Amino acid sequence: MKVLVTGICGKLGRLTALKLLQHGYEVIGIDRRPWPEAPEAIELVQADIRKRPAEDVFRTHRPDAAIHMATVTHLVHQSPDRMRVNLYGTRAFIHHCNSYGVKQAVFAGRHTFYGAAADSPLYHTEEEPPMAAHTFPELADLVAADLYAASSLWRYPEIATSVLRIVYTLGPSKHGTLAAFLRGPTVPLIMGFDPLFHFIHEEDAAEAIVTALAHKLHGIFNVSGPSPVPLSTIVRAAGRRPLAMPATVFKLGLGRLGLPHIPSGAIDHLKYPIVVDSDAFRHATRYTYAYDERETIDSFRTAR
Amino acid sequence: MFDKLLPIDPEVAARIEALDLEFNKFGVDPYGIDKNDLTRFLSAFAWIYRYYFKVDAYGLDHVPSQGRGILVGNHSGGIAIDAAMVMGSMLLDAKRPRLPHAMIDKFIHKFPGASQVMSRMGQFTGNPDQAIRLLKAERLLLAFPEGARGTAKLAKDADSLVGFGTGFIRLALETKSPIVPFGFVGGGDALPTIANLKWLGRLFGVPYVPVTKWILLVPKPTRFQLLYGQPMYFEGTGHERDEVVNAMVDQVKERIRDLIRQGRQLREKEISEEELVL
Numbered sequence: 001m002k003v004l005v006t007g008i009c010g011k012l013g014r015l016t017a018l019k020l021l022q023h024g025y026e027v028i029g030i031d032r033r034p035w036p037e038a039p040e041a042i043e044l045v046q047a048d049i050r051k052r053p054a055e056d057v058f059r060t061h062r063p064d065a066a067i068h069m070a071t072v073t074h075l076v077h078q079s080p081d082r083m084r085v086n087l088y089g090t091r092a093f094i095h096h097c098n099s100y101g102v103k104q105a106v107f108a109g110r111h112t113f114y115g116a117a118a119d120s121p122l123y124h125t126e127e128e129p130p131m132a133a134h135t136f137p138e139l140a141d142l143v144a145a146d147l148y149a150a151s152s153l154w155r156y157p158e159i160a161t162s163v164l165r166i167v168y169t170l171g172p173s174k175h176g177t178l179a180a181f182l183r184g185p186t187v188p189l190i191m192g193f194d195p196l197f198h199f200i201h202e203e204d205a206a207e208a209i210v211t212a213l214a215h216k217l218h219g220i221f222n223v224s225g226p227s228p229v230p231l232s233t234i235v236r237a238a239g240r241r242p243l244a245m246p247a248t249v250f251k252l253g254l255g256r257l258g259l260p261h262i263p264s265g266a267i268d269h270l271k272y273p274i275v276v277d278s279d280a281f282r283h284a285t286r287y288t289y290a291y292d293e294r295e296t297i298d299s300f301r302t303a304r
Numbered sequence: 305m306f307d308k309l310l311p312i313d314p315e316v317a318a319r320i321e322a323l324d325l326e327f328n329k330f331g332v333d334p335y336g337i338d339k340n341d342l343t344r345f346l347s348a349f350a351w352i353y354r355y356y357f358k359v360d361a362y363g364l365d366h367v368p369s370q371g372r373g374i375l376v377g378n379h380s381g382g383i384a385i386d387a388a389m390v391m392g393s394m395l396l397d398a399k400r401p402r403l404p405h406a407m408i409d410k411f412i413h414k415f416p417g418a419s420q421v422m423s424r425m426g427q428f429t430g431n432p433d434q435a436i437r438l439l440k441a442e443r444l445l446l447a448f449p450e451g452a453r454g455t456a457k458l459a460k461d462a463d464s465l466v467g468f469g470t471g472f473i474r475l476a477l478e479t480k481s482p483i484v485p486f487g488f489v490g491g492g493d494a495l496p497t498i499a500n501l502k503w504l505g506r507l508f509g510v511p512y513v514p515v516t517k518w519i520l521l522v523p524k525p526t527r528f529q530l531l532y533g534q535p536m537y538f539e540g541t542g543h544e545r546d547e548v549v550n551a552m553v554d555q556v557k558e559r560i561r562d563l564i565r566q567g568r569q570l571r572e573k574e575i576s577e578e579e580l581v582l
Contacts, residue, residue, distance in 0.1 A: 118413040121433040122335060192416020194305075194423060196336045227334040230424070237330070247416070271419070273336070294329040 002026045004063035006049050007070030009033040011175035015206035017042055023210055028061050030054050049089040058096040065104035065213055068093045083141040090145045094152045097159055104160045106212050107149035111167045116272035123277040126220045136265035150220055162217035167224045170296050171202035172303035187235045191244040194232045196273040200225030201291035208287055215285045222276035225289040237297045306344040313347035319401045337426040353392035356525050361393040363532035363582040369400040372439045372481040375446045376472055378560055379454025380462040381491025382514035389528055404446040405438050411510050439479040447472045452511040456500050462492025463564050473552045478542030482535035485556055487563025489571050490528035529567040533559055533582050
């Protein structure tokens with residue numbers, strides 16, 4: 001079975017591609033970025049998902065399935081380009097899947113879709129509306145891409161589409177939103193708040209994506225690993241020093257004084273939890289994670 | 305959170321061990337309850353519960369020792385001392401300790417500190433999705449259907465009841481949970497409020513700021529009566545018309561009114577413990 005992966009050169013894209021190979025799939029990848037040490041078995045095309053050469057890959061290879069991971073998620077990337085990649089890229093992906101007879105599509109999205117608020121329930125289920133666009137406008141394009149991908153569930157019902165809302169990934173690659181936040185020796189926290197954070201080992205996340213493909217899932221599914229852990233506990237377990245500061249000081253210092261460059265909307269994500277209920281995914285696939293909460297953090301902490 | 309501040313009371317630690325909760329490798333349950341924080345916090349609170357205040361709890365056996373249930377009672381006394389005392393009686397006095405999840409007002413999680421403590425103790429902003437999930441997970445809920453209007457009662461009205469919300473009945477019906485009514489007496493004596501400043505409350509983002517006889521918001525040492533009644537079971541789906549639900553709410557309200565009345569008589573030593581009808 002031939003699987004096309006967009007955004008294959010990202011950390012999660014690479015892990016997913018390797019897992020696909022292990023499971024005996026034929027893998028074709030599209031990305032703007034290079035992957036110099038990619039296995040020879042993977043056919044790589046350096047192209048932008050929105051451009052003609054990417055469409056040619058769909059046309060000539062006629063993949064049976066496609067996984068869309070070509071979304072820009074770093075919050076530092078605050079250009080209009082980011083929004084175009086996320087929205088027009090998703091549109092092109094769905095359009096090509098439909099035009100070139102792709103039978104299965106997987107959209108790898110994120111659990112931050114639900115947003116963080118003082119009064120939201122702790123475990124979010126798939127039917128809940130996105131509050132992130134309101135509390136955190138910088139995430140609006142990712143929320144829109146998620147909803148747009150989900151619209152293909154009714155627009156192209158003959159394609160088995162699954163939209164995955166995956167919790168923060170963490171692991172030896174040290175890539176991803178949570179890893180970036182934990183980068184320095186001292187990690188700033190908001191005083192008086194300590195939200196639960198939901199995370200999954202990056203290998204487990206890649207395995208979940210392959211699992212969704214193997215089960216021909218059709219629908220929207222939250223994907224999580226072990227039960228959530230308070231942020232300050234994660235920071236300490238990762239060998240970092242937590243530094244709690246009042247929210248007002250934190251806001252003033254963003255991007256200065258060694259504080260990360262994050263939009264002020266992200267502060268709510270450091271005050272309130274985003275935790276998801278992934279029972280539907282587990283029931284549909286019998287998926288289980290391999291790395292528990294401590295092993296996942298240790299793999300991040302001890303990585304070189 | 306309290307590692308350097310609060311010492312552990314071994315008796316309290318044993319009761320936390322006996323809780324029906326599953327902790328992960330970091331000592332945190334799936335709802336964010338932190339075993340270590342809870343033990344330290346409760347060790348300090350146990351002293352306040354036993355020596356600063358004194359709670360005469362009756363009918364503790366009416367609370368299911370396992371499985372879902374909703375504790376429903378009257379609110380009074382400016383700030384939610386009653387909620388803390390119910391927590392104390394469940395954690396420290398019940399034969400088998402239980403940690404009730406109070407459905408707290410939404411302003412609380414907006415406050416630094418309060419949010420962190422409440423999160424680690426399993427206390428969530430009250431909302432139906434959260435409540436249903438906890439009940440289906442066989443947890444015990446604590447609800448005050450009077451809400452902030454209840455705590456806002458001035459001392460002279462402390463034993464009265466104001467309007468009840470209906471959400472708790474719909475939750476009970478939908479999840480087939482028993483309701484355990486309770487009456488709490490003494491809230492108005494611990495913190496006798498003479499006025500509530502709404503304008504000052506708006507400034508701080510709280511419903512109101514209570515003013516006591518002695519101005520300060522410090523409760524005086526008080527003996528409370530806490531009476532748990534027999535569990536009440538209602539049949540239905542939770543999607544009944546308001547009239548149907550209101551009739552059930554009234555039954556619970558009457559029961560609570562009766563428990564408060566008996567608690568008051570007990571407090572005034574007009575009846576003895578043997579005469580209680582719970």
